Amino acid sequence: MRLSKSWIIAAKDFKTYRKKKNIISALLVTPFLVAVLITAVISYIGTRNSARTSPAELVLLLPAFLFVYVILAAYIATPISSYTIVGEKVEKSLEPLLATPTTDSEILLGKGVAAFLPPLAVLWGGSTLFMILMDLTTESKIGYYYFPDWNTALVLLLLLPVALLMSVMVNIIISSRVTDVRTGQQLGALTIIPFAGLYLAGELNLIDLGNTSNLLIVVAVLIVVDILLFFVSRATFRREEILTKWK
Amino acid sequence: MGIETEGLTRKFGNLTAVDGLTLSVNDGEVFGFLGPNGAGKTTTVRMLCCLISKTSGEARIGDYEIGRSEDALKIRRLIGLVPDNVGLYEDLSAYDNLDFYGKLYDCAETQRKENIQRFLTLLGLWEKRDVLAGTFSKGMKQKLAIARALIHEPKLLFMDEPTANLDPESAKTVRDFILELKKEKRTIFLNTHNLDEAQRICDRIGILSTKLITTGTPQELERALSSGESTRKTVVLLQEQATDVVLAGLRQLSGNVTPEGNKLTIELKDPEKENAAVIEAITKAGGHIQSVTIAGASLEDVYLKLVRERES
Numbered sequence: 001m002r003l004s005k006s007w008i009i010a011a012k013d014f015k016t017y018r019k020k021k022n023i024i025s026a027l028l029v030t031p032f033l034v035a036v037l038i039t040a041v042i043s044y045i046g047t048r049n050s051a052r053t054s055p056a057e058l059v060l061l062l063p064a065f066l067f068v069y070v071i072l073a074a075y076i077a078t079p080i081s082s083y084t085i086v087g088e089k090v091e092k093s094l095e096p097l098l099a100t101p102t103t104d105s106e107i108l109l110g111k112g113v114a115a116f117l118p119p120l121a122v123l124w125g126g127s128t129l130f131m132i133l134m135d136l137t138t139e140s141k142i143g144y145y146y147f148p149d150w151n152t153a154l155v156l157l158l159l160l161p162v163a164l165l166m167s168v169m170v171n172i173i174i175s176s177r178v179t180d181v182r183t184g185q186q187l188g189a190l191t192i193i194p195f196a197g198l199y200l201a202g203e204l205n206l207i208d209l210g211n212t213s214n215l216l217i218v219v220a221v222l223i224v225v226d227i228l229l230f231f232v233s234r235a236t237f238r239r240e241e242i243l244t245k246w247k
Numbered sequence: 248m249g250i251e252t253e254g255l256t257r258k259f260g261n262l263t264a265v266d267g268l269t270l271s272v273n274d275g276e277v278f279g280f281l282g283p284n285g286a287g288k289t290t291t292v293r294m295l296c297c298l299i300s301k302t303s304g305e306a307r308i309g310d311y312e313i314g315r316s317e318d319a320l321k322i323r324r325l326i327g328l329v330p331d332n333v334g335l336y337e338d339l340s341a342y343d344n345l346d347f348y349g350k351l352y353d354c355a356e357t358q359r360k361e362n363i364q365r366f367l368t369l370l371g372l373w374e375k376r377d378v379l380a381g382t383f384s385k386g387m388k389q390k391l392a393i394a395r396a397l398i399h400e401p402k403l404l405f406m407d408e409p410t411a412n413l414d415p416e417s418a419k420t421v422r423d424f425i426l427e428l429k430k431e432k433r434t435i436f437l438n439t440h441n442l443d444e445a446q447r448i449c450d451r452i453g454i455l456s457t458k459l460i461t462t463g464t465p466q467e468l469e470r471a472l473s474s475g476e477s478t479r480k481t482v483v484l485l486q487e488q489a490t491d492v493v494l495a496g497l498r499q500l501s502g503n504v505t506p507e508g509n510k511l512t513i514e515l516k517d518p519e520k521e522n523a524a525v526i527e528a529i530t531k532a533g534g535h536i537q538s539v540t541i542a543g544a545s546l547e548d549v550y551l552k553l554v555r556e557r558e559s
Binding site (some may be wrong): 005008009012015016018019020091092093094095096097098099100101102103239240243244 | 259293296298299300320321323324326328330332333334335336337338339343347348350351352353379392395396
């Protein structure tokens, strides 16, 4: 597999996305909006005497709120990654692409990179804004700047990318099996379920997501899942079927 | 770079799309592939471009074998494809579309830039190089798709109905460009419905209706059909309208003489032998001849006859 070929495909997709306003807006708005909204909620809670949150409770809430970005990672790539294969088919551009001297793996990797990097950059941008706003809002209550810490680094630098990658791979698999973008997006949105479940398990004290070892185990499991999904995506990418059966 | 196929077959479930295709396309030849909708023309091109697999049979492009996984990338590198749907990236400019494909075909930057400029200029699109492909007319998109297929200068070009749905002017531009490519000795495999186009451009023609019905030069095909008929026609143009005396003289030679202004159509068994008598009869009767031609079967006649025979 030649990585340069995959990068050419990814670079072309980056150029294409810039012209797709719906994809750009879906990508950009949510992570930054979440940062602002959660900060607003925390500030509001802090101003109400009846619901005043203790510093200890805040320290528990902050990493839980940060986990929202992991859930977002599973969701936010859907518009882009579900567009990858099915979008090419809809625009009838897949046949000339498949006629070039590129392998299925190179095409899939290129599509994966194109669907992975923009959401990752936006999620890191949104979560950085979230941490800054939270630190500014909560420093006076808990006496120090909570973010960043080692667990935060682990969540943002490891868990978030592997969760995002899983979402991208699942969406690419769906994208190469369905025939229209909307169906791809609807099915792709289901990747949010395992991460929402993980978050819920944390809130119900079934798993301690503040524990570094637990987080590393989750990351390790997701890396294995991501690798498996890449091979599944290769196996499910049937160029003949895409060319001859899709109308 | 030539193409050889032997019993090439493709089935989709119970449906046989291409049945035992055996043909040979010579290096530097423009080969026209004619056939009705669903005849298997696009399926053949897709098999030869290694886009879909064959069910059985053999096919070779140059030294490479269709169906051998290690040859697939090498074949794709050697060929260019203009598919029936142009499939451009509508959100990219004409230049960026070509640049992307040039990179995928491993064209060095200098060669890529030169080829983009050369082909866009030849096709009259250089001034529009920075315009989004999505804003182009059908004809311009088709031209851009042809430039895309040529960006790596392939020796063998597959074109799947390149003038379909184009206005006459755009179709002519595309046809003229194919003739230019012919001069460069590229092998061109042209799927078309357009008999006139096939006749004008192609060195040889194959008529397909799931099975290959026949191949030959346009002239060979016309002659083959004409020789199978019991009577043929001689068309005589006179300098004046045919007089009754002229018509009476001709009717002694043929039972079927049709006057139409100064044109006479005469059915004869063997025009090559009988035309001398026709000329003598007209001259004797005081007629003045402008021209005498033997009307053969047209490629359209050949095509319709063979396809109908196959269908029945």
